[in-house]
Amino acid sequence: MDVDTRNMTPTNLIDKIVVPGDVVLDLTKMENQTIKLGSGLRQDYDCISVMQAGKLRLSKPNKYWVESSQKRYVPSLEDTVLGIVVEHRSDNFLVDIKAPNLAFLPVLAFEGGTRRNIPKFETGTLIYARVVKANGIMNPELSCTDASGKAAEFGQLKNGYMFETSTGLARMLLSSPTCPVLEALGKKISFETAVGFNGRVWVNASSPDDVILVSNAIMRSEFLSGTQQRIMAEKLLQRLEKV
Amino acid sequence: MHVRREVIHIHLPRRSTSKCDMVGMVIERDSVGEEGDDVVTPGEFLGEATEFVAGKGAYVSPNGRSVRACLTGRRKVTAAPPGSHDNRSTIEIVGHKAHGAVPQPGSIVIARVTKVMARNASADIMCVDSKAVKEKFSGIIRQQDVRATEIDKVDMYQSFRPGDIVRALVLSLGDARAYYLSTAKNELGVVSAQSISGGTMVPISWTEMQCPLTGQIEQRKVAKVD
Numbered sequence: 001m002d003v004d005t006r007n008m009t010p011t012n013l014i015d016k017i018v019v020p021g022d023v024v025l026d027l028t029k030m031e032n033q034t035i036k037l038g039s040g041l042r043q044d045y046d047c048i049s050v051m052q053a054g055k056l057r058l059s060k061p062n063k064y065w066v067e068s069s070q071k072r073y074v075p076s077l078e079d080t081v082l083g084i085v086v087e088h089r090s091d092n093f094l095v096d097i098k099a100p101n102l103a104f105l106p107v108l109a110f111e112g113g114t115r116r117n118i119p120k121f122e123t124g125t126l127i128y129a130r131v132v133k134a135n136g137i138m139n140p141e142l143s144c145t146d147a148s149g150k151a152a153e154f155g156q157l158k159n160g161y162m163f164e165t166s167t168g169l170a171r172m173l174l175s176s177p178t179c180p181v182l183e184a185l186g187k188k189i190s191f192e193t194a195v196g197f198n199g200r201v202w203v204n205a206s207s208p209d210d211v212i213l214v215s216n217a218i219m220r221s222e223f224l225s226g227t228q229q230r231i232m233a234e235k236l237l238q239r240l241e242k243v
Numbered sequence: 244m245h246v247r248r249e250v251i252h253i254h255l256p257r258r259s260t261s262k263c264d265m266v267g268m269v270i271e272r273d274s275v276g277e278e279g280d281d282v283v284t285p286g287e288f289l290g291e292a293t294e295f296v297a298g299k300g301a302y303v304s305p306n307g308r309s310v311r312a313c314l315t316g317r318r319k320v321t322a323a324p325p326g327s328h329d330n331r332s333t334i335e336i337v338g339h340k341a342h343g344a345v346p347q348p349g350s351i352v353i354a355r356v357t358k359v360m361a362r363n364a365s366a367d368i369m370c371v372d373s374k375a376v377k378e379k380f381s382g383i384i385r386q387q388d389v390r391a392t393e394i395d396k397v398d399m400y401q402s403f404r405p406g407d408i409v410r411a412l413v414l415s416l417g418d419a420r421a422y423y424l425s426t427a428k429n430e431l432g433v434v435s436a437q438s439i440s441g442g443t444m445v446p447i448s449w450t451e452m453q454c455p456l457t458g459q460i461e462q463r464k465v466a467k468v469d
Contacts, residue, residue: 043457135400137359
């Protein structure tokens with residue numbers, strides 16, 4: 001029986017927890033294939049081994065990466081993040097995004113931004129922005145426009161409440177289909193959230209009770225499964241109705 | 244012949260004695276000779292201005308009569324070149340640290356890149372004109388000095404990485420912090436670099452180097468070394 005070796009996955013560790021040192025791919029058994037490596041993997045002569053503990057993921061046809069959850073954020077291109085303005089320099093804002101370096105947000109990187117209408121962000125302003133340049137060596141660069149130059153919800157986030165989470169929870173909240181806890185809460189309360197890949201979540205609702213309830217529900221949902229999240233959200237919502 | 248002896252007492256405190264003994268050292272100086280083993284210090288008398296010309300590290304005292312040292316080092320006397328009007332010997336000071344290489348505008352230096360930023364890259368100058376420096380100098384390669392063409396489209400990240408060894412030309416003394424360097428010539432740029440996997444990369448074009456261990460190609464501003 002001829003086995004079609006081109007489609008055979010050479011690893012059975014997809015979606016499993018891997019630790020540093022695990023060999024996930026043996027390149028000698030895969031010829032004439034292009035493989036894309038994401039974060040957490042590196043090439044060690046003839047094999048691909050793991051650098052960071054987490055879950056190994058495959059995106060067909062050939063992109064492999066390790067998904068891990070930690071408090072610190074490693075900037076990567078096209079991530080949407082929540083940053084806090086630290087300083088205002090002449091040509092860019094210095095923004096803290098929980099990364100090893102401060103990020104630069106050019107003063108002109110806004111929709112219709114010119115030298116005459118530079119936004120006045122004070123220290124401590126919360127900004128929703130997109131990462132446009134991220135390599136390990138230089139300071140990352142942000143932008144408050146999307147790729148076509150429109151504002152698209154980027155910019156300052158006013159009112160509301162911001163709290164910090166791990167990067168894994170932020171990714172879960174941003175996954176599609178909608179995260180179960182957000183769906184369950186959305187049936188009873190009207191609120192808006194902004195989630196940054198860097199582990200920051202901003203919640204805004206009409207009353208402070210709602211804001212607190214939504215924030216607590218999100219913080220508690222990190223290690224719960226879908227059904228558990230729904231049950232937890234229902235329990236919290238019942239408290240609201242009692243009052 | 245002018246012979247002058249100077250006796251200097253230098254007091255060095257001796258360690259760990261309760262009586263605070265001082266040890267004295269006596270140095271005898273002789274101002275005649277080709278190159279002494281003795282050390283001269285700034286301000287020290289080297290010779291008469293009528294017999295010697297002040298060379299590097301020496302100066303003529305304000306009253307115009309004596310030649311004195313302005314550096315710390317060893318004295319060296321060179322005879323006057325034949326056929327010149329002035330047949331005085333030249334006295335200069337050698338063996339001083341500053342006589343190690345110092346970058347001058349126009350000299351080719353070898354530097355190691357320390358930091359890469361959006362508009363410039365910092366580098367530590369290690370050799371000047373194939374002579375190693377005694378103390379490190381700081382250099383900056385600005386975005387417009389990386390290459391000769393399309394200087395506004397230069398991506399610093401694709402030209403240098405921290406740890407690369409580059410050959411550069413000193414443009415000017417720059418500002419108080421660093422010399423200004425340029426790699427805008429074919430024979431200037433990255434000479435040696437390590438890849439992410441740790442192997443020393445091999446240049447394959449003007450803008451690319453390849454790692455021999457993994458085959459990965461990285462972008463650099465490569466120098467064409469003959």
